[in-house]
Amino acid sequence: MFSRLLRRTLISTRNFSTSKHHNYKVAIAGAAGGIGQPLSLLLKQSPLITELSLYDIVHTPGVAADLSHIETTAKIAGFMGPENLKQALKGADLIVVAAGLPRKPGMDRDDLFKSNACVVREIAEVTAESAPKALLAIITNPINSVVAIAAEVLKKAGKYDPKRLFGVSTLDVVRANTFVAELKGLCPLEVNVPVIGGHAGATIIPLISQATPAVTFPPDQLQALIRRIQDAGTEVVKAKAGAGSATLSTAYAAARMAISLVRGLNGEQNIVECAYVESSVTEAKYFSTPLLLGKNGIEKNLGLGRLSDFEQDMVKKAIPVLQKNIKTGEDFVINN
Ligand SMILES: NC(=O)C1=CN([C@@H]2O[C@H](COP(=O)(O)OP(=O)(O)OC[C@H]3O[C@@H](n4cnc5c(N)ncnc54)[C@H](O)[C@@H]3O)[C@@H](O)[C@H]2O)C=CC1
Numbered sequence: 001m002f003s004r005l006l007r008r009t010l011i012s013t014r015n016f017s018t019s020k021h022h023n024y025k026v027a028i029a030g031a032a033g034g035i036g037q038p039l040s041l042l043l044k045q046s047p048l049i050t051e052l053s054l055y056d057i058v059h060t061p062g063v064a065a066d067l068s069h070i071e072t073t074a075k076i077a078g079f080m081g082p083e084n085l086k087q088a089l090k091g092a093d094l095i096v097v098a099a100g101l102p103r104k105p106g107m108d109r110d111d112l113f114k115s116n117a118c119v120v121r122e123i124a125e126v127t128a129e130s131a132p133k134a135l136l137a138i139i140t141n142p143i144n145s146v147v148a149i150a151a152e153v154l155k156k157a158g159k160y161d162p163k164r165l166f167g168v169s170t171l172d173v174v175r176a177n178t179f180v181a182e183l184k185g186l187c188p189l190e191v192n193v194p195v196i197g198g199h200a201g202a203t204i205i206p207l208i209s210q211a212t213p214a215v216t217f218p219p220d221q222l223q224a225l226i227r228r229i230q231d232a233g234t235e236v237v238k239a240k241a242g243a244g245s246a247t248l249s250t251a252y253a254a255a256r257m258a259i260s261l262v263r264g265l266n267g268e269q270n271i272v273e274c275a276y277v278e279s280s281v282t283e284a285k286y287f288s289t290p291l292l293l294g295k296n297g298i299e300k301n302l303g304l305g306r307l308s309d310f311e312q313d314m315v316k317k318a319i320p321v322l323q324k325n326i327k328t329g330e331d332f333v334i335n336n
């Protein structure tokens with residue numbers, strides 16, 4: 001599991017002269033959770049990160065003490081409770097948010113809005129105050145709506161920079177790569193499938209026509225593959241049978257995204273990841289597409305590329321769903 005991440009991070013340190021920073025502070029909110037703990041462990045492996053700040057409302061002293069014994073450079077600090085949130089985020093270059101409830105069987109991601117909207121609002125408010133220049137990467141569901149909450153909160157505080165706010169949809173790319181590799185007998189590390197749109201059901205749009213290496217499937221197999229990628233979160237929720245949703249694969253995916261963001265900050269070239277961001281690529285105000293990352297977050301939105309008719313149809317159908325999800329997030333900030 002570590003190989004891809006380690007390879008990425010090791011490559012990035014080897015490629016750099018001493019004039020580059022290598023001293024980034026990353027804060028994780030929800031660090032004691034099912035995603036937060038393995039994510040913290042993975043980020044503790046990165047030589048680019050010199051400070052890891054672990055925030056949660058429970059258990060962070062224990063998680064921090066445990067991780068702090070690992071023989072890598074990142075210094076670990078644990079912060080527990082809202083009174084310590086400001087200090088936890090202070091001066092962070094990147095804040096990753098994995099705080100909030102996960103799904104149980106029978107729930108949609110939208111069912112989490114009620115409980116998680118306040119969590120994201122609180123963290124965005126303190127980000128505006130404590131680390132206004134930080135990149136903010138949100139894992140918490142429902143991504144399609146809560147990214148809009150963070151944007152509105154940052155706007156209210158006069159600190160919003162659309163280049164610095166990300167909904168983490170990397171897990172959809174990771175799953176698409178894995179499933180395509182399985183079907184075609186390829187090494188998953190060599191496969192790249194862009195996944196655009198949002199992060200729920202039919203808004204998850206894998207672009208199999210843009211996969212590298214190029215792959216083709218008969219129509220029924222293509223439909224089944226796309227459906228599996230779209231329903232993969234539910235597949236895990238069902239298998240965990242009430243014990244939560246995907247945590248380990250999410251931690252892997254979020255660590256991949258976090259390390260890519262830090263590599264971008266560090267001036268590395270050609271770092272591309274898909275993420276759910278403010279966008280003018282479609283009529284949906286937020287939309288995931290491949291992004292070129294850099295010193296200020298998003299360097300360039302690489303857009304949709306060339307879509308098959310089938311993919312165009314999926315985009316058309318996803319837009320009204322995303323617009324509704326986004327409005328839910330925006331209305332929450334207006335009305336509360
Ligand atoms: N974007 C993605 O690809 C994915 C997103 N998720 C989402 O990630 C979130 C976290 O999932 P898990 O780690 O499995 O849940 P979990 O319940 O295991 O952990 C959540 C953590 O957040 C903490 N927390 C709750 N309220 C908080 C607050 N106000 N401030 C700081 N910490 C707070 C809890 O104490 C807990 O430690 C969920 O909303 C889930 O739906 C899950 C899988 C994939």
Ligand SMILES: O=C([O-])CC(=O)C(=O)O
Nearest residue numbers: 103141232233234245246
């Ligand atoms: O399905 C869920 O609730 C968690 C999630 O976002 C995923 O696994 O993609």
